[in-house]
Amino acid sequence: MYVQMEDRRLKIVVFGTHGAGKSTFIRCLDPQSRHIEALEDDSPTTISMDFGRVVLFRRVIYLFGTPGQERFEFVRTILSRGMDGAIVVVDSTAGVDENTYNLCVWLKGQGIPYTVMANKCDCEGADPQGVAAELDGATVHPVSARDGTNVLPALETFVRGLLPAEARIP
Ligand SMILES: Nc1nc2c(ncn2[C@@H]2O[C@H](COP(=O)(O)OP(=O)(O)O)[C@@H](O)[C@H]2O)c(=O)[nH]1
Ligand SMILES: [Mg+2]
Known part of the structure; x- marks a missing residue:
């Protein structure tokens, strides 16, 4: 059966505190x-957003990175519209x-599928088990965005869970 391109798109929004490693x-x-990095007039901090694209399971996965600072709640709200899943x-x-804890509680409450990248x-001193313990019940993947360790497998595991069984063909 011919499947329309729109049916193959997935929108995933990437959340996390400023500096957690969303852009990386x-x-x-x-x-x-x-x-996108926009410098604010009176402060050295930036508002940063990211947009990436990955093809997995014959789906185009759109990744939207949100600005982490608390005051950009309105940007996160806009970017979150129509998301199929969230990565924290x-x-x-x-x-x-x-804020991250509250975000996970909110995602769960909204019924939005989400996963956590530790x-x-x-x-040295990284504690992915500690992250999992703090976010009791969430799926937590240990990753290194800097060297790429486990990044793609973690995304694949998450996306596989978003798709109906018949669509999980690599
Ligand atoms: N060692 C290490 N540094 C990382 C990793 N991911 C991101 N960083 C660094 O952490 C800082 C913030 O990363 P960035 O992606 O800009 O965070 P964002 O504010 O969440 O987008 C940068 O200096 C990155 O190079 C990682 O997996 N390992
Ligand atoms: Mg960033």
């Missing part, structure tokens, strides 16, 4: 990904902060 994660999956990137050397596992 998306760049690792799509070296051609786009990154956590710096596993730093642990789970309150990032920076190449670093």
Whole structure:
């Protein structure tokens, strides 16, 4: 049966605190990904957003990286519209902060499929098990977005779970 392209698209939104590694994660999956960094007038911090594309299981997966700072809630709300799933990137050397914890509770409450990437596992002091313990019940993948360890397998596992059984052909 012919399947329309629209049926093959998946929108995945990548959340996480500023510095957790969202942009690096998306760049690792799509070296051609786009990154927008806008400098604010009166502060050295930036608002950053990312856009990447990966093809998996004959689906085009669109990855939208959100700005991590708390005050950009409105941007996250806009980017979240119509998402099929969410990825939460956590710096596993730093642990789970309150906003990340609350985000996971919210995703669960909304019934949005999500998974957690315990990032920076190449670093000394990384504690992916600690991240999993703090986010009781979430699926947590230890990854290193910097060196690429486990990044693609983790995404594949997540995307496979979003698809109906007959679509899970590599
Ligand atoms: N050691 C290590 N550093 C990482 C990893 N992922 C990201 N970083 C670094 O962490 C910093 C923040 O990463 P970035 O992707 O900009 O975070 P974002 O604010 O969530 O988009 C950068 O200096 C990255 O090079 C990782 O897996 N391992
Ligand atoms: Mg970024």
